[in-house]
Amino acid sequence: MASPKKQLQGLVAATITPMTEHGEINFSVIGQYVDYLVEEQGVKNIFVNGTTGEGLSLSVSERRQVAEEWVTRGRNKLDQVVIHVGALSLKESQELARHAAEIGADGIAVIAPFFLKPWNKDVLINFLKEVAAAAPALPFYYYHIPALTGVKIRAEELLDGIQDKIPTFQGLKFSDTDLLDFGQCVDQNRQRQFAFLFGVDEQLLSALVMGATGAVGSTYNYLGKKTNQMLEAFERKDFSSALNHQFCIQRFINFVLKLGFGVSQTKAIMTLVSGIPMGPPRPPLQKASREFIDDAKAKLKSLGFLSSTDLKDGNLESYS
Ligand SMILES: CC(=O)N[C@H](C=O)[C@@H](O)[C@H](O)[C@H](O)CO
Numbered sequence: 001m002a003s004p005k006k007q008l009q010g011l012v013a014a015t016i017t018p019m020t021e022h023g024e025i026n027f028s029v030i031g032q033y034v035d036y037l038v039e040e041q042g043v044k045n046i047f048v049n050g051t052t053g054e055g056l057s058l059s060v061s062e063r064r065q066v067a068e069e070w071v072t073r074g075r076n077k078l079d080q081v082v083i084h085v086g087a088l089s090l091k092e093s094q095e096l097a098r099h100a101a102e103i104g105a106d107g108i109a110v111i112a113p114f115f116l117k118p119w120n121k122d123v124l125i126n127f128l129k130e131v132a133a134a135a136p137a138l139p140f141y142y143y144h145i146p147a148l149t150g151v152k153i154r155a156e157e158l159l160d161g162i163q164d165k166i167p168t169f170q171g172l173k174f175s176d177t178d179l180l181d182f183g184q185c186v187d188q189n190r191q192r193q194f195a196f197l198f199g200v201d202e203q204l205l206s207a208l209v210m211g212a213t214g215a216v217g218s219t220y221n222y223l224g225k226k227t228n229q230m231l232e233a234f235e236r237k238d239f240s241s242a243l244n245h246q247f248c249i250q251r252f253i254n255f256v257l258k259l260g261f262g263v264s265q266t267k268a269i270m271t272l273v274s275g276i277p278m279g280p281p282r283p284p285l286q287k288a289s290r291e292f293i294d295d296a297k298a299k300l301k302s303l304g305f306l307s308s309t310d311l312k313d314g315n316l317e318s319y320s
């Protein structure tokens with residue numbers, strides 16, 4: 001069993017993998033990035049090499065280096081560093097799990113393999129179990145993201161009896177809008193000290209009502225402060241303020257979703273708000289358009305997420 005650790009709570013930023021204009025990983029800005037999250041956004045947990053981090057577009061060697069850099073730079077600054085180690089190859093996934101343990105990460109997360117897919121709960125559990133066993137001292141999180149993996153096995157079903165199979169199981173990152181499934185995960189596991197981490201940032205308040213203990217998301221990179229205000233309002237049972245904060249966040253996310261929003265756009269927005277150059281995404285993804293950036297910038301400004309002194313356009317010069 002994993003050593004009883006402090007439960008993963010509050011906001012977890014799904015980190016972006018910064019890249020150079022030539023498509024190589026830009027390790028040099030990760031130190032600054034850690035400081036930015038902690039000092040400017042009040043976010044002290046990270047989720048590395050996930051969807052936002054283009055984890056599945058990196059080589060195994062790159063994933064190891066990225067994980068190591070975040071753990072090193074985050075030491076004594078971050079509370080927890082969770083590494084996503086999911087891969088299509090069980091061997092690769094196990095290698096990454098072992099590596100996460102070696103470098104002193106605080107946990108590992110795994111998505112369902114999405115090419116040759118598990119067709120039922122037991123088959124999926126078996127795969128996850130083999131990965132978890134490669135890092136027997138690390139808390140294990142299942143990353144449920146059916147829209148991207150195509151694996152629609154309900155999380156509620158998966159969690160039923162999971163600790164018997166995976167003794168290090170510690171929680172769920174739930175990136176889906178099915179609040180019945182999410183609520184039942186919480187309801188049926190109340191006796192257990194699991195972390196229930198919600199992954200749809202624009203609906204977090206509803207998930208808090210349903211029992212979420214934290215959240216992992218891309219927007220906490222740059223809307224962490226605002227989202228923390230929502231969490232605080234919820235804590236003190238000031239639901240009308242909490243709702244106002246959620247609506248404000250929704251106005252931004254709704255706006256960008258309509259323009260077309262994904263990892264590329266997240267990289268551009270983070271560059272704009274933090275001033276730290278995130279660079280382009282890796283193919284098949286393509287850089288966000290100049291038009292997207294102009295529109296997003298105007299929206300961020302009008303919602304008060306970007307003060308005019310924050311504008312660090314220099315880093316966006318390569319967008320055209
Ligand atoms: C599919 C995806 O990347 N989801 C992210 C995390 O799970 C979220 O943080 C979204 O980016 C966010 O909720 C906006 O839709």
Ligand SMILES: CC(=O)C(=O)O
Pocket residue numbers: 014015047049050051052053199216217218
């Ligand atoms: C959003 C998220 O959790 C991810 O990028 O994996």
